[in-house]
Amino acid sequence: MRNAVIYSPQMREAVMPMEESLCSIEISRSANQFVARVQTELGGLREYRSRTFEEILEQLVIDLQEEFETG
Secondary structure, eight states: OOOOOOOOHHHHHHHSOOOOOOEEEEEEEOSSOEEEEEEETTTEEEEEEESSHHHHHHHHHHHHHHHHHHO
């Protein structure tokens, strides 16, 4: 038999660490391109466009790494 632990909302706040949102990312796709909208406290709101999903993810990762490493 497995033991289950159930937390009430009050217990969850006491036991689990608070989460902090670092950025907001929204990715959409039109007929011929992907559009990513990113918002961070340091960098503000910016938009990326690419024909491939892989390229847009690469752009996001590089820029966010640079921002959070230096910020």
